[in-house]
Amino acid sequence: MALRLPRILRRPVIAAHIGNETARTDWEDALPSARFRIERESDWRRLEALLDRIEKGSAAALDEEELLALPTLYRATVSALSVARETSLDRALLDYLEGLSTRAYLSLYGVRGRLGPRVLDFFRHDWPLAVRDLWRETVAAALLLAAGTIAGYVLVRVDSAWFLSLAGGMAEGRTPEASTQTLREVLYHGAKPGDALELLAGFLFTHNAQLALVCFALGFLLAVPSSIFLITNGLTLGAFLALYASRGLAGELTGWLAIHGTTELFAIILAGSAGMRIGWAVAFPGQLSRLDGMAVAGRQAGTVMVGVVVMLFLAALLEGFARQIVTSEVLRYAVGGSMLVLWCAYFYRPAGRRA
């Protein structure tokens, strides 16, 4: 081996870099690539140990010094890989470095910091921004819901036989044949001590949230199922409105619905619009490729959906507890109305945009 070492291999030998004594004795007549390895091996081992700990727990498991060392070790390893690719023919070493670099890359560029600030960030910026960005779809979804409601209302007013087919399983004794008294009682049925309000709230939440998630997930079928979901919800709503309006109870029913409905219907509209955004991206990807467009829309809609689940949780609390406890109509309107104002202010407020 009469070859002169390339400059990158002629690093000053630092004793700390050499793992053990045998390595030191072999040093002089080893291959350049073997020396290269001996010189850097301890760095790789150290990076490997740090990665093991990160993958077991979290980045919080490392102290400050180790956190600072991590990117340096990663860059050293990646650059060792690119040097080794050009100078070493040790397949095992190349495989090892590729594996280690990939692990380190995923660990470094994949860690998203601590959960607390991320959650805060989500409520402060990510969610309102994503919702605001979906405003076209939100308007469309609201219009679909309104159209369904009007259609349901008109159908039942014209012919009350429509009611059963539109309201379906939701009727629970509230049929055109029921007396006005029964219908009114449902609305002002206050909470009795034995009522399982929390169970009702729990059921309402899981049921609605599940439906909303399905509605979102089905969006990629060109938004057709999401639209159908919105319209059928509207039809049921319209049918009930018509039934109660025929007894002169429309205002009371609206109050009964409004207390939680402003939150719940808003959430449903957002779920529908998230689905529509995906469907739109599939159908008309614009400048992006269809695959990329779908991915962008999917992530944005995913953000909205986390918020929708939160909203539905609040709606279930309102429906399960507040509605049963608050039987005054004015208060019901007040609660429902203020919730709507709060949501709109939160989502569409002009301030708080992230630069």
Next chain:
Amino acid sequence: MSGRSPLDAKRIRMLATPEGVALPLELADAGQRAAALLIDLIVLLVSFILMSVALLLAGMAIGRAPAYRAIGVLWLAGSFILRNFYFTWFEARPRGATVGKRILGIRVVARQGGRLTLDAVIARNALREVELFLPLTLLAAAGIQSRVAAWIVISGLGWSALFLFLPLMNGDRLRAGDLLAGTWVIRTPKRPLLPELADSPAETFSDAELDVYGIYELETLEQVIRQAHAPTISSVAETIRRRIGRQVWSDGGATKDLAFLQNYYSTLRGRLEGKLLFGIRRVDKHDRP
């Protein structure tokens, strides 16, 4: 290890790091994905049963009406969280893998490189609802009601099958959730750093004796030495000796043959690496300058 087979090479995708180094990512194959999902479903089922039993026992221990209701709420919430957030929770963690994926040595990463964000994980797992749970519940419901409409069962199964086999219909093994979230699933095998084979050679070889082989043969030789399978060692040593015209009696793959191979390997690697420094990469023995 060395020299990937063509079948594996089809599943390699190159990722360019911000440092400008290309890293090969190996996509998980359909079998690994299916096995991971199966393990996850079993984990889900077992935790669901454990939760139900624990809550039932707690309810019986307390034995009061308000406790029953609280337990009912807990059960509802627990089932909802298990069903919707089991996958999301695990994949959003630094490992990017559920229990099943971790066992199979695979993980979720963003297709574009860069970070795997929470919204991507949520989008990819919300689609499971449509791919898996919805048809399953549909089938279960159809099974419970005695008047099973055959077309419901058939369309439910067809729907599931469509999504189930979607990963087989594209080269990147993407399921619907991966399409939507811009993710894919890769293998993350832990490769240990194997000991260095090159040693200062006791035996010397002339340039002519070394020039018969290229990099491909060197890597194959490395693999042979590492596997240390006596009959293979013996026959490879025999082949090389015949090729370079050395008359030495083989000892059947024992120390003498192994030492010969190691010496030859070290010297050949030194020579090929020396050429590499001058920009000559001799791919295999047929590659003549």
